[in-house]
Amino acid sequence: MTRLGVHSIYRATEGEGVFVGTPQIFVRFQGCTIGCINCDSKETWEFTDKTSSIEDVIAEVEEIAGQYPNRVKRVSITGGDPLHPQHAGGVEELAGKLKQLGYFINIEAAGTRVVDSLFDVVDFVSFDFKTPSTGVVTNLKLLEKTMTQYGKKAQIKSVITDKKDFEFTYDIYQNMLKKNDYKLDAPWVLTPCYEPHEEFPKDRFIDIITMNEDFGSPFRVIGQQHKWIHGPSKRNV
Numbered sequence: 318m319t320r321l322g323v324h325s326i327y328r329a330t331e332g333e334g335v336f337v338g339t340p341q342i343f344v345r346f347q348g349c350t351i352g353c354i355n356c357d358s359k360e361t362w363e364f365t366d367k368t369s370s371i372e373d374v375i376a377e378v379e380e381i382a383g384q385y386p387n388r389v390k391r392v393s394i395t396g397g398d399p400l401h402p403q404h405a406g407g408v409e410e411l412a413g414k415l416k417q418l419g420y421f422i423n424i425e426a427a428g429t430r431v432v433d434s435l436f437d438v439v440d441f442v443s444f445d446f447k448t449p450s451t452g453v454v455t456n457l458k459l460l461e462k463t464m465t466q467y468g469k470k471a472q473i474k475s476v477i478t479d480k481k482d483f484e485f486t487y488d489i490y491q492n493m494l495k496k497n498d499y500k501l502d503a504p505w506v507l508t509p510c511y512e513p514h515e516e517f518p519k520d521r522f523i524d525i526i527t528m529n530e531d532f533g534s535p536f537r538v539i540g541q542q543h544k545w546i547h548g549p550s551k552r553n554v
């Protein structure tokens with residue numbers, strides 16, 4: 318019987334990316350070895366022995382969905398790192414079963430792996446391109462594969478802390494566009510960094526929006542609205 322290392326399951330309104338404002342059910346996996354410096358969910362890093370059966374996870378999703386008159390028929394599978402080899406097989410099975418139940422499935426990919434058999438099944442892929450401030454390097458081949466193979470159902474997402482992050486991201490995107498004859502579909506979203514315990518970084522938001530406009534507006538700048546509303550440290554919102 319498949320067991321899943323799940324951190325939490327909860328309903329919330331998407332706070333970031335192109336689906337911002339959309340109510341959905343989050344299935345957050347426990348365990349990540351990527352180690353982004355500015356990670357805002359470090360409590361999901363540690364792998365533990367606590368697991369749930371896939372049937373129990375689906376039952377919980379269905380129970381939450383059923384609490385609302387219009388049933389929330391969207392699930393976002395996130396982490397931690399749901400594509401870590403320890404999770405990927407179970408995540409694929411979970412995604413397949415939820416699809417059979419009629420859910421729209423988004424997968425939050427940390428940008429370190431592309432799992433074709435899973436990406437083919439899900440409805441949407443959010444793929445992280447890691448900026449210098451994260452201390453993590455994204456494999457450009459995986460980025461390009463996501464943008465070309467899954468571009469019609471993907472977004473690329475980058476956390477931006479400063480000008481260095483912005484310029485680095487801009488250069489990579491321009492090179493990627495040129496290389497692919499300016500025919501890439503996936504929107505690229507910049508998420509201004511908003512760290513736990515930090516005051517709302519209004520100046521950083523303004524700087525990033527201004528830089529994007531000055532560079533010809535290649536990106537969409539979308540803040541994390543759940544952090545504006547609930548504060549940057551509140552969980553499961």
Ligand code: SF4
Pocket residue numbers: 349350351352353355356357358359361396397398427
């Ligand atoms: S991949 Fe996600 S969970 Fe893992 S360290 Fe980076 S931001 Fe945190």
